[in-house]
Amino acid sequence: MKHLNKLVVAIFMFAGLSSQAQDSNNPWAISFGANAVDGGRVSAAESVKNQFSEYFNAKDFWNIVPSVSYLTVSRHVGDNFSFGVTGSFNKIDKFVTEKSPMNNNDYVVTDIDEMYYAIDGTINYSVGTYFKFIEPVLHIGGGYTFLGDNSAGTVNGGLGFNFWFSEVVGLSVKSTYKHSFEDDRTVMPAHLQHFAGLTFKFGGKDTDGDGIYDKDDACPEVFGLKQYNGCPDTDGDGIIDGDDSCPEEFGLAEFQGCPDTDGDGVANKDDECPEVAGLKTMKGCPDTDGDGIADKEDTCPNEKGPKENKGCPWPDRDGDGVLDKDDRCPDVKGTVANNGCPEVSEEVVKQLNDYAKSILFDTGKSTIKSGSFETLASIKNVMNEYSHARFRIEGHTDSTGRLATNERLSKERAAAVKDYLIANGVDASRLESEGYGPSRPVADNKTAAGRAQNRRTEVVVIK
The missing domain is CATH 3.30.1330.60 (OmpA-like domain)
Structure with a gap:
């Protein structure tokens, strides 16, 4: 028992570094460890009355086998409830079997040498998780207990704690009061059974391997991040790929995750001049002379001119793309390469x-x-x-x-x-x-x- 107390202290020290997994994510659990049968309790009423004064009197009343002596398999069924089945064994060498003839409030501890076996079903209710790792659990149920050649059905109830030091691994301790249906205490007395062991949860599904179970993963088929409920944010701009119009470019929320390199209020994907600040009315391109023609289409970007003159104040009579002021053949349609004159074919x-x-x-x-x-x-x-x-x-x-x-x-x-x-x-x-x-x-x-x-x-x- 001395070594068990040391183990409990160590678990308390390290358990606070992590948090508990949700049962709904890992619906199955298996627990195993040691159990102690407390032979000092005589009835339901007296067990309550004397519970705290004699609870840790392990030297006088506890029966312990120095090995793994219980196994529990449980299944989460929803709303903080789970159902479990526990099988346990022990070696009983002391039990309170009768009252003392000298004092009606004292009992005689009888030395016996019998094997103890029990199979119990429990309904467990998790009160919640506190300080990120302490989970109180109430339980009630029933079972059947064998003590030597005697046996009896029991109705059970108690309280336990899970101390989680990872999402799926924890230390479980609990005490169960077992009220025997057999009135003769020499056949099967009412008693307490204590359990301490490791619990492992399993059964959760994480298809994409991102550490977020599918039931809580908004993108269960794609590796993602916890802060985005399992969805990816490839460009790291804080907008998940599914809502990001530019998932591979760091962008701004106001542009649905797309960048605006020139800061003109027009996202790059819609900006025909993404490197130069411009006007929304010009699809992100500048119009230096304010003639309503974007600079990239304005032959005279610094001088106002009509659209028909491509933004220049001078005309292009022959319509060959060379303004009359630069056209060596202003009345004959030519080519830009030949200064507005026709090429010799x-x-x-x-x-x-x-x-x-x-x-x-x-x-x-x-x-x-x-x-x-x-x-x-x-x-x-x-x-x-x-x-x-x-x-x-x-x-x-x-x-x-x-x-x-x-x-x-x-x-x-x-x-x-x-x-x-x-x-x-x-x-x-x-x-x-x-x-x-x-x-x-x-x-x-x-x-x-x-x-x-x-x-x-x-x-x-x-x-």
Whole structure:
């Protein structure tokens, strides 16, 4: 008994560090430990009268087996109630069996040597848990007790305490008064039975393994946090993923968990300019000049202008996206890359070169034959349609004759075409010329037909 008292003191010291699991979470419990049969009680009335004066008189009245001597299995049934079945045994060597003939208030302790067996069913009621670990439990029930060759049914009742030092493990102590239905005390006296042992609760289900039982887990299939009833908060912003519109980005409650990086009152997911503070009316984008056109769509973000001018005070007459002030061809639709002027297409370049192939020169000279003047007029007209495009006239020869002569002749013929076009209305700043002699053949110089193709004038657009 001395060692048991030390164990109780130690449990009290450490039990306060943890809290009790709810029975509804772990509905099953198993308890085992030692029991003591108190042979000093004689009747229900007298047991109450003498309870406190003789309760701890273990030396005179308690019968203890120094081993595990009881086992209890119980099941929580709801509303702080549980039902349990206890089996126990003991070795009885002393019992109060009769009153003293000298004093009617004293009793004779009879030494006996009998085995004690009991099977009891109890209904337990938990009063609640105090200081996070102390749980008083009332119990009532009945059972059957065997003492040597004698046996009797009993009606039982008592009080116990569970001291929980983890959610599922605790120390249980209780005392049960057993009133025998046998009037003859020599057959089966009324008595107290005390229990002390460990209790283990089990049976709780935690599917996601987050330490929160499924019945209390708002997200039982997903690992979560206790403070959110078992639901996850991936981004740690205090808003559970199920209610978080941006579960992987730390955000604000006012934006359902989404961030607002630029602090303009528009959540990033709805903000077309999330890195720059803007206006809600502009979907989070700024409008510096206040013309109702967001800066990112405003060609002139610092100057007010109408929407049809893309936010600029200047028009774009040809509608090619280049404002008239920057458009080199303000009345002709072009491209931004070509400063508002139309690009010279591959079809137009092919047309120019079809004309250029038919330009003829006097043999061995750079003089243009008069029959080619009409062709040159057509070339001029096409070039002037693309008034801001620049062109290079290239001259080529076949491989017949000396290389130096051919290179000089190709340069002179290209220059002659350029000069003719300038003289007839093409801006000189738009033209240049070059000769390459026989270095860039397009056909075989070994045949007359091939050499004829290699003697040519070409027009190239300068990008």
